[in-house]
Amino acid sequence: MASLPLSDLSLFPATPDQVLESRRRHAPTWHKALSVEEYLLRDEIMDKYEHARDKKLTTWVLAPRVDPTTLNxxxxxxIFRRTAAMASPSDQSTAKQVIACGIASxxxxxxxxxxxxxxxxxxxxxxxxxPRSALPDFPEAWGSPPDVPAALGLQSAxxxxxYSDIGKNFYRYSGPTADQGNGWLENGSIETSLHADKAFADTTSSDPTTAPHIWLSEHDVKHVWSLDTPLMRADLAKEAASTGRTAFSFLPNIGVGASVIHRSMSFASDKTPVLPLDMWGVLLLPNSVIGVDEVFADPSRQVTYATWTLDSLNEAQRVLVTTRVRASQGTLPALLEVLVKFARKENIQKIEIWGLPETLRITAGEFGWETSNRTxxxxxxxxxxxxxxxxxTWLFNEK
Ligand SMILES: CC(C)(COP(=O)(O)OP(=O)(O)OC[C@H]1O[C@@H](n2cnc3c(N)ncnc32)[C@H](O)[C@@H]1OP(=O)(O)O)[C@@H](O)C(=O)NCCC(=O)NCCS
Structure with missing residues (x-):
């Protein structure tokens, strides 16, 4: 066990030197295809992006109370502080905005x-x-609770x-008191995927007849997310009203979806960031409609699109992971077809769709896609x- 009593330790917002030390520590484990230097550079670049700036990203260290700024x-x-949405069964038409946080590293x-x-x-x-009001009494054996600077906008989630890479128990056992079992609950870790085998090859024959669509640049993808956000909020309200359960989700705007694109950066020899793809999404075009805004303009029209990132730092294979999918059972097959077309063009070996609703998983299964629990x-x-x-209920539990 710890050589110091737990009450001698607390959690502190990291100083700039501790942030760098923290990143240096995990770089050898997580740098994958980047060099350690590039891994640190990527974090430094991404600190300035919308999802992280204005103290939305903070690093926290567990350190002795007597020496909170130590590098040891x-x-x-x-912690990534984000704007999210939730709807209670009593909410009439749309979800309300809340603060929620993502934990990483x-x-x-x-x-x-x-x-x-x-x-x-x-x-x-x-x-x-x-918020303190949401928590039980702070355990005496732990001393006093962490001090949280108000400027960080935390204590409000x-x-x-x-997303755990070490199974579900470690985080489940980490609740707000010494009682085990009150921590993070594993939920909805499913993926629906297609491998680059014959299934990919089979679809080429239908290439000339793929549904009308437009490929989306990073700029377009951000625009599509901003148009989809009100639809997602309405979906949350619908879910809550129809099930009697509270529904919640993160939203892809305010840099959140874009951050997953940016994480796929590598570097040119002069250390300029390079993204592995030019296109990050596809939107199906219903007949007689030409642009992104028109597709979203008519509330009665089914919007069908997918956005994605590339797990390009995975050295074994190029894996496309969708970050947002909107489709109906009727439109999903056409969307899957264009996804496969894109994957073939970009030499991608596997496509993963996380958190697809059950009805759509069944539809995808009819086209050779397999749904499994992620490990x-x-x-x-x-x-x-x-x-x-x-x-x-956690809705839109996508990458
Ligand atoms: C996971 C990690 C943060 C735990 O830190 P720690 O200070 O050793 O944690 P604790 O001493 O409180 O708990 C240790 C427990 O962690 C769990 N754990 C650690 N690594 C694990 C793994 N790869 N898979 C499953 N459980 C794991 C075990 O339950 C272990 O208990 P044990 O002593 O009975 O084996 C640390 O092992 C680490 O940094 N690993 C590498 C990075 C990593 O995988 N981070 C998590 C990303 S989701």
Whole structure:
């Protein structure tokens, strides 16, 4: 166990030197196809992007209370503060805006592992994320709760979310008190995928007849997300009204969706960032309609589109992972067909769609796509509202 009593430790917002130290520590584990230097450069570049700037991204360190700025801190993680949406069954037409947080880069250096630091950091994190009114009494044995500077806009989250690469128990066991089992609940970690095998080849014959569509640049994709956000909010309200359960989701605007594109950057020899693709989405065009705005203008029209990122740092294969899919059972087959067409053109070996609704999974299955539980990137949430976690539904649980 920890050589220091838990009450001697607390969670602190990292100083700039601690942020760099934290990134240096996890670079060797997560740099993949980037060099360590490029990994650090990518983070530095991305700090200035919309999803992170204005203190939306903060690094936190578990450190001794007597020496909170030490570079010899125990472990660290990142919080992304985001605008999200939730709808209660009583909400009439649309969802309301809430604050919610994403957690990333949970890391303890090898020599400090298995001393309980990681668990304690995650347990204290709830006290940084959630309003005090949503939490039980702070455990006496832990000393006093973390100090959270008001300027960070934290202690206000309706929920928080993370993607676990270490199974579901570690985060589930990390609740806001010493009681095990009140932490993040694994939920909806499914993917519907197609591999670059014969299934891809079969579809080429139908290339000339693919449904009318336009490819979306990064700029177009952001525009499409801004148009889709009101539809997503309305969908949340519809879900809540029809099921009697509270529905919640992150939203792809305000740089959130774009950040997943930017993370796929690599670097030219002069260290200029280079993205692996030019196109990041596709929108199907109903007959007689020509532009993106027209597709969204008529509320009675089914909008069908997909946006994506490339897991290009995966050295074994190029994997396209969708970040947002909107389709009906009727329009999904045409969308899948253009996705496959794109994958073939870009030498992509696998397409993954995360969190596809059940009816659409069945439709995709008819075209050879397979749905399975993910073994990595397990999505998990912690709900800080008055509802129990059995009374809430996470919608649009996509990448
Ligand atoms: C996961 C990690 C943060 C845990 O930190 P820690 O300070 O050692 O955590 P604790 O001492 O509180 O708990 C250790 C427990 O973590 C869990 N754990 C650690 N690595 C794990 C893994 N790869 N798979 C499943 N559980 C794991 C185990 O339950 C372990 O318990 P054990 O001692 O019975 O084996 C640390 O191992 C780490 O940084 N790993 C590399 C980076 C990483 O995978 N981060 C998580 C990304 S989602």
């Amino acid at each position: 801190f125990m472990c660290s993680c990142e 949970v890391f303890t250096p090898a020599e400090k592992r298995k001393k309980g630091y990681g668990h304690h950091m995650m347990r204290l994190l709830h006290w940084v994320l959630a 309706q929920f928080s979310v993370l 990595d990137h397990l999505s998990a949430f912690k709900w800080y509202g008055k509802e129990s976690e059995d009374e809430v």
